[in-house]
Amino acid sequence: MYFRSISLTQFRNYHTATLDLSPEGNIFFGTNGQGKTNLLEALHCLCVGRSPRGARDTEIIKQGCDFYRLSGVAFRKSGTRLDIELNFQKPNRKSLKINGQSQKAVSEFIGQLSVVSVSPEDIAITSGSPSYRRRYLDIALSQTHRSYLSALQEYQRILDQRNAILKEIQIKPEKRRTLRDQLLVWDQQFAQAGATVIEHRLNAVDFLSKKAHQMHQYVSADTENLQCRYIPAFSTDTTSLADAFYQTLRKQQEKDEVRGYTTLGPHRDDLRITLNGFDLRTYGSQGQLRTACISLRIAEAEWLAAKAQESPIMLLDEVFAELDLSRTHQLMELFQQYGQVFIATAREADFAKCPSSFQTFYIDQGHIKP
Amino acid sequence: MYFRSISLTQFRNYHTATLDLSPEGNIFFGTNGQGKTNLLEALHCLCVGRSPRGARDTEIIKQGCDFYRLSGVAFRKSGTRLDIELNFQKPNRKSLKINGQSQKAVSEFIGQLSVVSVSPEDIAITSGSPSYRRRYLDIALSQTHRSYLSALQEYQRILDQRNAILKEIQIKPEKRRTLRDQLLVWDQQFAQAGATVIEHRLNAVDFLSKKAHQMHQYVSADTENLQCRYIPAFSTDTTSLADAFYQTLRKQQEKDEVRGYTTLGPHRDDLRITLNGFDLRTYGSQGQLRTACISLRIAEAEWLAAKAQESPIMLLDEVFAELDLSRTHQLMELFQQYGQVFIATAREADFAKCPSSFQTFYIDQGHIKP
Secondary structure (H helix, E strand, O other): OEEEEEEEEEEOOEEEEEEEOOOOEEEEEOOOOOOHHHHHHHHHHHHHOOOOOOOOHHHHEOOOOOEEEEEEEEEOOOOOEEEEEEEEEOOOEEEEEEOOEEOOOHHHHOOOOOEEEEOHHHHHHHHOOHHHHHHHHHHHHHHHOHHHHHHHHHHHHHHHHHHHHHHHHHHOHHHHHHHHHHHHHHHHHHHHHHHHHHHHHHHHHHHHHHHHHHHHHHHOOOOOOEEEEEOOOOOOOOOOHHHHHHHHHHHOHHHHHHHOOOOOOOOOOOEEEEEOOEEHHHHOOHHHHHHHHHHHHHHHHHHHHHHHOOOOEEEEEOOOOOOOHHHHHHHHHHHOOOOOEEEEEOOHHHHOOOOOOOEEEEEEOOEEEO | OEEEEEEEEEEOOEEEEEEEOOOOEEEEEOOOOOOHHHHHHHHHHHHHOOOOOOOOHHHHEOOOOOEEEEEEEEEOOOOOEEEEEEEEEOOOEEEEEEOOEEOOOHHHHOOOOOEEEEOHHHHHHHHOOHHHHHHHHHHHHHHHOHHHHHHHHHHHHHHHHHHHHHHHHHHOHHHHHHHHHHHHHHHHHHHHHHHHHHHHHHHHHHHHHHHHHHHHHHHOOOOOOEEEEEOOOOOOOOOOHHHHHHHHHHHOHHHHHHHOOOOOOOOOOOEEEEEOOEEHHHHOOHHHHHHHHHHHHHHHHHHHHHHHOOOOEEEEEOOOOOOOHHHHHHHHHHHOOOOOEEEEEOOHHHHOOOOOOOEEEEEEOOEEEO
């Protein structure tokens, strides 16, 4: 999949802008704060209907305006053309058209156009709390498995219910008996939804870990061994995931009652990452944490490519900033093996030797110069 | 203040290493994961007795060893020589000697040798949750005002007590009356300690905001206006801070009882940062967020210099990574105006034109080559 062109209207710091794009690679040059990342964000919004960083639509509109519009012409590997138009009007009217046809819900669109964003904030995946690693898995899986997204939403819905009941037990111990009966009713469904989420994640990590390992090995010139493991909070050897989850829930119920919330399940699981056998988060250097993030993102791209039968577009924002020249060189080689690539950078010198098929753009205060 | 030399024994990936340092500037070159950041961490530990990132001492020891030792020879501006030795032996024996004399508590040492670390993780100050901004203020103030550190610890101690009582009210509503009486006993002291913390913070922000504004203006070549404001959760116009805090606490008590914790106070306050009038966290680009962090760190260095009558040492870890050439150039100029500077970078090319008084070191797998 690749974009042939995109247009922005009143999006972030752009009044209007239209770009004709190279199907292979596009580089956005510019000093800090000119709007390079905003272009990548626009592409991301066109692919999945919302900002990659969870920005609200009202924050995305250019200051002083009351709507934004994004449009793009994309082509699938098969040659099929897609005309995409995303509109947002204050306070909260959002619409998406594909080939002129209004889409019922923006969320329905997720997974049709796959995208991987590699950004400076990614460092949280390897150095931050488990929530960032869960989010990494959730996004990859949501783009490829609609059943995953449903299970995750169902799980979250029951989790909220379950936590509300636990909270009530804590506050009104006199009602404990009735409330415990309510928990019993929910827990079977809860364990089922949770098991589906975990099963998907185990499969994904199996794939992602292998790929990330390969990528990291390549980028680090064979000096570093990256391993990832997803470990559910209960043993899954002897019984089904749902049964094991249900049994453990029952066992830990008193603990949950004391705490007033659900203390185990996929909403608390972690993806453990090691480098050369040591915990990456504790012992990794900044460059190693960064390299591992990028390896995980490339693995995500491979995952999407394997599921959708075509490469996602890749949005690379200041990817090479903290890396040494050897890693930068290896990565640049790698990225060229994928589909359409977009690179935003404040450092022109790093891309002096980019392929001739790449298009370059100079960004200056929301204006694009060829 | 500057270091003339440092020695590391079984620290991180170093077996043993000794460096003779330039009083002006020292650059650690090396590819990713070789140990550049570990050298900066060693210097930080020697200044304040513990790791800048909150790493545990057992994590800092070289793999397979059971102690680490750091020593350094430093000179004050006045010419006074300081021989510092920090030892840690598993499982938890830590000692610090200054000029051969054992120091009672490592925490007593804080503030004697001031240091400012500028690191990639700093991005959390401008883009992360309020806790990172509070931490930025707390560290600057703890290094300069012992009374601040005491007030903060006292405040935290009472906060924990207060929260325990609120939690108990939530769980045992039948004991509400007695517990409320207990709260009354604590709240006067709580408001007093909180007010001391806030007062210090307001003073510091007054200074830091002005300096950070100047620095940011310089680095951005006069194009960006950075402003910081600390806003307590209650109006302080008509009465003393402690009274205002106490009154607001009393008013919000029911809310606190429902939530089961203290919902206002300096432990929840934020430092609001704007760029050209807009919220930096929401609207700033990566380069702007990064520049603002660095401006805040330089302001912190100015704060320490003003209090201690001499410049702190500055540890700069991959500071320029995401910045354009103009900002990089301006920053390099700025840093040279301060005391001793340490720079770690994977990009030798960026420092091709460093001053001749700077010492350079090449770091390769825990070995230091001249």
